[in-house]
Amino acid sequence: xxxxxxxxxxxxxxxxxxxxxxxxxxxxxxxxxxxxxxxxxxxxxxxxxxxxxxxxxxxxxxxxxxxxxxxxxxxxxxxxxxxxxxxxxxxxxxxxxxxxxxxxxxxxxxxxxxxxxxxxxxxxxxxxxxxxxxxxxxxxxxxxxxxxxxxxxxxxxxxxxxxxxxxxxxxxxxxxxxxxxxxxxxxxxxxxxxxxxxxxxxxxxxxxxxxxxxxxxxxxxxxxxxxxxxxxxxxxxxxxxxxxxxxxxxxxxxxxxxxxxxxxxxxxxxxxxxxxxxxxxxxxxxxxxxxxxxxxxxxxxxxxxxxxxxxxxxxxxxxxxxxxxxxxxxxxxxxxxxxxxxxxxxxxxxxxxxxxxxxxxxxxxxxxxxxxxxxxxxxxxxxxxxxxxxxxxxxxxxxxxxxxxxxxxxxxxxxxxxxxxxxxxxxxxxxxxxxxxxxxxxx
Amino acid sequence: xxxxxxxxxxxxxxxxxxxxxxxxxxxxxxxxxxxxxxxxxxxxxxxxxxxxxxxxxxxxxxxxxxxxxxxxxxxxxxxxxxxxxxxxxxxxxxxxxxxxxxxxxxxxxxxxxxxxxxxxxxxxxxxxxxxxxxxxxxxxxxxxxxxxxxxxxxxxxxxxxxxxxxxxxxxxxxxxxxxxxxxxxxxxxxxxxxxxxxxxxxxxxxxxxxxxxxxxxxxxxxxxxxxxxxxxxxxxxxxxxxxxxxxxxxxxxxxxxxxxxxxxxxxxxxxxxxxxxxxxxxxxxxxxxxxxxxxxxxxxxxxxxxxxxxxxxxxxxxxxxxxxxxxxxxxxxxxxxxxxxxxxxxxxxxxxxxxxxxxxxxxxxxxxxxxxxxxxxxxxxxxxxxxxxxxxxxxxxxxxxxxxxxxxxxxxxxxxxxxxxxxxxxxxxxxxxxxxxxxxxxx
Numbered sequence: 001x002x003x004x005x006x007x008x009x010x011x012x013x014x015x016x017x018x019x020x021x022x023x024x025x026x027x028x029x030x031x032x033x034x035x036x037x038x039x040x041x042x043x044x045x046x047x048x049x050x051x052x053x054x055x056x057x058x059x060x061x062x063x064x065x066x067x068x069x070x071x072x073x074x075x076x077x078x079x080x081x082x083x084x085x086x087x088x089x090x091x092x093x094x095x096x097x098x099x100x101x102x103x104x105x106x107x108x109x110x111x112x113x114x115x116x117x118x119x120x121x122x123x124x125x126x127x128x129x130x131x132x133x134x135x136x137x138x139x140x141x142x143x144x145x146x147x148x149x150x151x152x153x154x155x156x157x158x159x160x161x162x163x164x165x166x167x168x169x170x171x172x173x174x175x176x177x178x179x180x181x182x183x184x185x186x187x188x189x190x191x192x193x194x195x196x197x198x199x200x201x202x203x204x205x206x207x208x209x210x211x212x213x214x215x216x217x218x219x220x221x222x223x224x225x226x227x228x229x230x231x232x233x234x235x236x237x238x239x240x241x242x243x244x245x246x247x248x249x250x251x252x253x254x255x256x257x258x259x260x261x262x263x264x265x266x267x268x269x270x271x272x273x274x275x276x277x278x279x280x281x282x283x284x285x286x287x288x289x290x291x292x293x294x295x296x297x298x299x300x301x302x303x304x305x306x307x308x309x310x311x312x313x314x315x316x317x318x319x320x321x322x323x324x325x326x327x328x329x330x331x332x333x334x335x336x337x338x339x340x341x342x343x344x345x346x347x348x349x350x351x352x353x354x355x356x357x358x359x360x361x362x363x364x365x366x367x368x369x370x371x372x373x374x375x376x377x378x379x380x381x382x383x384x385x386x387x388x389x390x391x392x393x394x395x396x397x398x399x400x401x402x403x404x405x406x407x408x409x410x411x412x413x414x415x416x417x418x419x420x421x422x423x424x425x426x427x428x429x430x431x432x433x434x435x436x437x438x439x440x441x442x443x
Numbered sequence: 444x445x446x447x448x449x450x451x452x453x454x455x456x457x458x459x460x461x462x463x464x465x466x467x468x469x470x471x472x473x474x475x476x477x478x479x480x481x482x483x484x485x486x487x488x489x490x491x492x493x494x495x496x497x498x499x500x501x502x503x504x505x506x507x508x509x510x511x512x513x514x515x516x517x518x519x520x521x522x523x524x525x526x527x528x529x530x531x532x533x534x535x536x537x538x539x540x541x542x543x544x545x546x547x548x549x550x551x552x553x554x555x556x557x558x559x560x561x562x563x564x565x566x567x568x569x570x571x572x573x574x575x576x577x578x579x580x581x582x583x584x585x586x587x588x589x590x591x592x593x594x595x596x597x598x599x600x601x602x603x604x605x606x607x608x609x610x611x612x613x614x615x616x617x618x619x620x621x622x623x624x625x626x627x628x629x630x631x632x633x634x635x636x637x638x639x640x641x642x643x644x645x646x647x648x649x650x651x652x653x654x655x656x657x658x659x660x661x662x663x664x665x666x667x668x669x670x671x672x673x674x675x676x677x678x679x680x681x682x683x684x685x686x687x688x689x690x691x692x693x694x695x696x697x698x699x700x701x702x703x704x705x706x707x708x709x710x711x712x713x714x715x716x717x718x719x720x721x722x723x724x725x726x727x728x729x730x731x732x733x734x735x736x737x738x739x740x741x742x743x744x745x746x747x748x749x750x751x752x753x754x755x756x757x758x759x760x761x762x763x764x765x766x767x768x769x770x771x772x773x774x775x776x777x778x779x780x781x782x783x784x785x786x787x788x789x790x791x792x793x794x795x796x797x798x799x800x801x802x803x804x805x806x807x808x809x810x811x812x813x814x815x816x817x818x819x820x821x822x823x824x825x826x827x828x829x830x831x832x833x834x835x836x837x838x839x840x841x842x843x844x845x846x847x848x849x850x851x852x853x854x855x856x857x858x859x860x861x862x863x864x865x866x867x868x869x870x871x872x873x874x875x876x877x878x879x880x881x882x883x884x885x886x
Contacts, residue, residue, distance in 0.1 A: 224702030241701060245747050256854055257736035257759050258684060258828030259667030262727050264852075269737055270723055276716035284705050293700035294712055295742070295749045302739045304688050304757040304795070306855075314747040316700050352747070385701030409707075411699055412749075 036144035038431055040424035043136045046080055047423070050116070050132070051124040060414025061124045065117040065159035066185035066192030073116045074196060077131060077156055084139035086154060093169030093206035094158040094198030100138055102151035108214040110150040110438060111397075112137060112430060115160035115389060120184065122161075123416025125423075129404065130219040131156050133427035137434055148438040150214050157389040158196055165189060167392030169206040176203055213397035215364060215437060218390045219430045220401055221418050225409025226382055233377035233425050235403030236368050240384045240391040241318040242357035244325050247350040248275070248336070252343070254301060254309025266344040269299050269308035275347070278335040279315065282328055289383055290319040292328060315349075320357050320383045358391035363442070364400030364433075371432035377425055386411070398442075402429055479587035481874055483867035486579045489523055490866070493559070493575070494567040503857025504567045508560040508602035509628035509635030516559045517639060520574060520599055527582035529597060536612030536649035537601040537641030543581055545594035551657040553593040553881060554840075555580060555873060558603035558832060563627065565604075566859025568866075572847065573662040574599050576870035580877055591881040593657050600832040601639055608632060610835030612649040619646055656840035658807060658880055661833045662873045663844055664861050668852025669825055676820035676868050678846030679811050683827045683834040684761040685800035687768050690793040691718065691779070695786070697744060697752025709787040712742050712751035718790070721778040722758065725771055732826055733762040733771060758792075763800050763826045801834035807843030807880070814875035820868055829854075841885075845872055 053076060054069030056062040063069045078096060081088050086098030102110075114130025134154045141148065157166035162183050168174040179190035179200055193200040222228070227235050252268030276294045283292035296314040315332070319325050336347040365381070372379045382403070390399045404426035407417045496519060497512030499505040506512045521539060524531050529541030545553075557573025577597045584591065600609035605626050611617040622633035622643055636643040665671070670678050695711030719737045726735035739757040758775070762768050779790040808824070815822045825846070833842045847869035850860045 222702070223699055224704075225707070226704075243701065254856075255852070256666055256829060257734065257738055258686065258761050258830070259665070259852065259854070260734070260828070261667075261669075261732065262723075262734055264668070267723075267736075269740065270719060273716040273719035273737075276713060277720065280705075280710075280713055289704065291700065291703070291705055293710075293748070293750055294716075295700055295747055295751055296745045297712065297740055297742050299738070299740050304738055304759045305736070306738045307736055308738055316747045318701050385703070386699060387701070409698070409702065411702070413697075 036140050036146060036431065038136045038140045038424065038427040040420065043132060043423065043427055044420045046132045046136070047124065047128055050076060050128055054118065056121055058121060060121045061118050062120045062122070063116065063118040064120055064184050065162050065165070066183055066187045066195050070117050071196060074156070077116050077135070080132065080135050081154060084135050085142045086135070086138055090197045091206040092199040092202045093166050093174070094193045094196040095166040095170065095206065096156040098135065098138065098154040100142065100148070100152040103147050103149045105151065107150045108212050109153045110148065110214045110434065111153045111155050111216045111393065112218070112434060113155035113157065113389070114218050114220060115157045115166070117159055117161050119161045119412045121414060122412050123414060125221045125406070125416050125418045126223065126411055127160060129221055129418060129423050129426065133219045133423070133430055136427050137431045140431055146435065148435070150438050152434070158198070159183070159192065160389055164387060164389055164392050167389035169203060170208050171392040171395040172207045173392060173395070174203065179203065208396060210396045213393070215361070215397055216390060216393040216399040217364065217430060217433060217437070218388060218399070218401045219426045220388060220403060221411065221416070222403040222406045223386045223409070223411035224406065227380065227403060227405035228407050228409065230380065232380040232405070233422065234368070234372040234379045234429055236365050236379050236381045237360050237384045237401035237403055238365070238381050239320050239357055239359035240388055240401070241320050242322050242325050243316065243318045243353060243355045243387060244329065245352040246315045247352055248313050248315050249348045249350065250275070250311040250313070250345055252309055252345040253307070255307040257305040257307050260307055265307050267307050268311040268345055271339050271343050271345040272297065272311040272313055274339045275336055276313070278339070279332055282331045282335065283317070288319070288324070290317070290324055290328060291385060292317045314352070318385060320359070322357055355387060355391065358394040358399070360400040361398035363440070364398055364437070367436050368400055368402050368429060368433050371429045371436060374432060375425065375428055377429065402426055402433070479583050479589060479874065481579045481583045481867065481870045483863065486575060486866065486870055487863045489575045489579070490567065490571055493519060493571055497561065499564055501564060503564045504561050505563045505565070506559065506561040507563055507627050508605050508608070509626055509630045509638050513560050514639060517599070520559050520578070523575065523578050524597065527578050528585045529578070529581055533640045534649040535642040535645045535647070536609050536617070537636045537639040538609040538613065538649065539599040541578065541581065541597040543585065543591070543595040546590050546592045548594065550593045551655050552596045553591065553657045553877065554596045554598050554659045554836065555661070555877060556598035556600065556832070557661055557663060558600045558609070560602055560604050562604045562855045564857060565855050566857060568664045568849070568859050568861045569666065569854055570603060572664055572861060572866050572869065576662040576866070576873055579870050580874045583874055589878065591878070593881050595877070601641070602626070602635065603832055607830060607832055607835050610832035612646060613651050614835040614838040615650045616835060616838070617646065622646065651839060653839045656836070658804070658840055659833060659836040659842040660807065660873060660876060660880070661831060661842070661844045662869045663831060663846060664849045664854065664859070665846040666829045666849050666852070666854035668849065670823065670846060670848035671850050671852065673823065675823045675848070676865065677811070677815040677822045677872055679808050679815070679822050679824045680803050680827045680844035680846055681808070681824050682763050682800055682802035683831055683844070684763050685765050685768050686759065686761045686796060686798045686830060687772065688795040689758045690795055691756050691758050692791045692793065693718070693754040693788055695752055695788040696750070698750040700748045700750050703750055708750050710750050711754040711788055714782050714786050714788040715740060715754040715756055717782045718779055719756070721782070722775055725774045725778065726760070731762070731767070733760070733767055734828065735760045735771060757795070761828060763802070765800055798830060798834065801837040801842070803843040804841035806883070806885070807841055810879050811843055811845050811872060811876050814872050814879060817875060818868065818871055820872065845869055845876070
C-alpha cells in the first residue's frame with residue numbers, strides 16, 4: 001500500500017486510480033470462492049522435503065508404518081498442518097487429524113486426506129501427493145480467507161500400505177482381536193499403534209458415525225499407466241475395485257525326479273503351472289478391465305531332483321463388480337478341478353482377503369469432472385486397481401478419488417514419479433471440488 | 444566231532460561211516476566256489492544297528508556327510524570291516540577302503556561297495572544295503588575260505604548324496620578348486636574331508652588308475668517302484684542315466700497386480716507356467732524312459748499383488764542316451780523362445796550339472812543275470828534314474844549295478860524300505876557275481 005500512499009492525491013484522476021487499485025487488491029476477498037489456487041512451489045517443496053525422510057540406503061523410500069522413519073514423516077506432516085493453521089489431534093487408531101472449523105458447526109465434516117507411510121523401497125508420491133495436497137488445500141483456503149460452511153478435516157490415515165489399518169479402524173472394520181497380528185515393522189499392530197501415539201486399548205474410540213461425515217475426497221497418483229500414456233491430466237475414479245485373494249494349495253506326491261516315470265507322477269508344480277495358465281485364460285476370455293494375478297508361488301520340497309509334492313500359490317482377482325469376481329473365481333475352481341482329476345492332484349482354496357468393490361459417489365465424480373473442466377484440464381473415467389483408504393471411508397459416507405498421472409505407470413518402486421505440474425493440477429482440482437462440494441445440499 | 448569220536452570204531456561199517464562223515468563235514472572246503480551264501484541274519488542285524496546311528500528326531504535317518512552322525516556311521520562300518528577280516532585304510536578323499544589280498548597279487552583289484560551317508564530325513568537302505576552287502580560278501584568269502592584270484596576291495600565312498608564327492612575324487616573329477624564349496628553339513632568340502640580323516644591337501648593321492656581296477660560292482664536299492672510293482676527280485680541295471688540340469692531365468696516386468704491391465708503385462712510367472720507345461724509335453728511326446736522335471740521355482744518379488752518380474756526355476760533332464768537329452772533340451776529352448784516372444788519376456792539357461800550317462804558293462808550285466816538265475820531269482824533290465832558312485836568308477840573300469848526292490852518306490856524319505864529277503868537276495872547275487880567275475884579273463 002505504500003506506493004498507493006505515495007500517489008499525488010491531488011492529481012485529477014487520483015481518486016479513480018485509487019478506487020481501481022483498491023478493487024484490484026481486494027479482489028481475492030471480494031470473490032474468494034471463484035479463483036483461489038494452491039501454491040505449487042510450496043507444495044513441491046513439502047513433497048521434496050518429505051523425500052529426505054526414510055530415504056532407503058538401497059533405493060527409494062522406506063517409510064514403513066511403525067518404523068522410526070514413519071514417525072519422522074508423521075511429525076513433519078503435523079508440522080505442515082500447524083503451519084497451515086489446522087488444529088491437530090491423533091485418534092485412538094493413530095490417524096492424524098487436522099481441522100478447520102466450518103461456518104455452520106452443526107454440519108457434518110468434509111474430509112480430505114490420504115496417507116504418509118510407504119511400502120519398503122517405495123516412492124515418495126504414493127500417499128504423499130494426496131496428504132500434502134490436502135494440507136495445501138486447507139492452507140490455501142485459510143490464506144484466501146475462504147470460509148467453508150462445513151468443518152474441514154485433513155485426515156492422514158496410518159498404515160495404509162499394510163492393509164488400510166487406520167481407515168478400517170474409522171469404519172469399524174479393524175477389530176480388537178486383529179491387533180496381535182504382526183506388521184512389516186516387526187511390531188504387532190497393537191505395538192505399532194501405540195508407537196505412533198494411538199491408544200490401541202481404546203481402538204473403538206476411533207470409529208466414526210456416518211452422520212458425522214459429509215463426504216470424503218482423496219487425491220492420489222494413478223499407480224497405473226493409463227493417464228500418462230494417453231496424456232490425460234485428471235482421472236475421475238469410478239470406484240475402487242474389489243480385491244479377493246486366495247491361498248491355493250495343490251497337493252501331489254513328492255518323488256525322485258530320476259526314478260519316477262513320467263506317467264506315474266502326481267506333480268503338484270505341473271498342476272500349478274496349468275492352473276496359472278487357466279487363470280490367465282479365464283480372465284482374458286471376456287471383455288472388461290478385470291485382472292487376475294498369480295504373483296507368488298512356493299513349491300515343497302523345492303529341489304532340482306524331486307517331483308513337487310505340494311505347491312502353495314497366491315491368487316489375486318480384482319474388478320469393480322463383485323459378481324464378476326465371483327463368476328471368474330467359480331470358473332477358476334472348475335478348471336482346477338479338471339486339472340486335479342487329470343493329474344491326480346488335489347486343489348484347495350483358502351480365502352485370504354475379500355475386499356468388496358467401493359464405488360465412487362456419482363455426484364462427487366460429476367463435481368470432480370466439472371472442477372477439472374473449469375481448470376481446462378482433460379479428464380478420463382477409470383477404475384482404481386489399487387486399494388485406497390477411500391474405500392473404508394466409503395462404507396460411512398459418499399467418497400471419490402482424483403487421480404493424477406504416474407509416469408510409466410510405475411508405483412511401489414523407487415522410480416515412482418509424478419510431474420510437479422500434474423501434482424499442482426490435482427491439488428487445484430481437489431481445492432475447487434472441495435469449495436464446490438461445500439455448497440452442495442444433499443438429501 | 445565229539446559224536447563221531449563216540450562212535451564204536453570196532454563196528455563193521457565204522458570206517459565207511461567215518462569217511463562219509465568226514466566228506467560231509469569237509470564239503471564246504473572241497474567245493475568252496477559253488478555254494479556259499481551270505482549270512483542273512485547277520486546282514487539284517489548290521490543294517491538295523493546302523494539305523495540307530497543318525498536317527499533324526501523328526502523322522503527317518505539324517506547321516507548327512509561330514510556330520511557327527513556320518514562319522515559315527517563310518518566308525519561302525521570300519522568295525523564291521525575289521526570283524527570281516529578286512530584291512531582298512533582311509534584315502535586322501537576320505538573314502539573307506541577294506542581289502543582282502545588276492546591269490547595273484549599282480550592282478551588288478553575287484554571292487555565292490557557303496558556309501559553310508561544319507562540325505563537329511565532319509566532312509567536306512569539307500570547306500571547301506573550295498574555297503575553292508577559288500578562287507579557281508581567279503582566276510583562270507585573269508586569264512587567260506589574262498590580265495591579270489593584278484594585282490595578284493597570293499598570301497599565305501601564318502602558324501603555320495605552331496606554329489607558323488609568321494610568317487611569323483613577317485614576318478615579325478617573332483618578338483619582342488621572344488622574344495623571350498625559349502626556342503627549341507629555347514630562345513631566346506633575341504634573341512635568335511637579333513638573331519639572324516641581324509642587329507643584334502645593331497646586330494647590327488649585318492650585318484651586311481653584304470654589299470655589298477657579290474658571291475659566294480661555295486662548293490663543298491665532301486666529307489667523307483669518298477670521291481671516292487673512287477674514283483675521282480677533283481678534289477679540288472681543297463682546304465683545310470685545322464686543328468687543335465689539348468690537354472691532357467693525368466694525376466695519379465697514387475698508391476699502392480701491391481702493397476703496393470705492384462706494386455707500390458709510381461710508376467711514372468713505366467714511365462715514360467717507355460718514353460719513348465721511345455722517341458723512336460725516335450726518329454727512325454729516320444730516313447731522312452733526319458734524324464735524331465737521342474738522341481739524348484741522362485742518368483743521375484745513374490746507377492747500376491749505384484750506381477751512377477753523374474754522367475755528362476757530348476758530344470759532336470761535325464762536319459763540313458765546323451766543325444767536324447769540334448770534333443771529334448773533343444774526342443775525346450777525352442778519352446779521357451781516362442782513363449783518369450785508371445786509374452787514379452789526373456790529366457791536364459793545356465794547349466795548347473797551335466798553328468799553324462801554311464802552304461803553298465805554288458806559282460807557284467809550278463810554275469811549278474813546268470814548269477815540271479817542260478818539262485819532262481821527273477822530279473823529285469825532297467826536304467827537307473829538316480830546317480831550312483833558306480834558312474835564315477837565307470838570312467839576308469841567296467842562297472843555294473845544290481846538293484847533290489849524299493850517298496851512303493853519310496854526313497855530319500857523316512858518311509859524308504861526294502862524287505863530282508865530282497866536284501867539277502869541282492870547280497871547273494873553280488874557274492875555269486877563276484878566269485879564268477881574273479882574267474883573272468885578279459886582282454
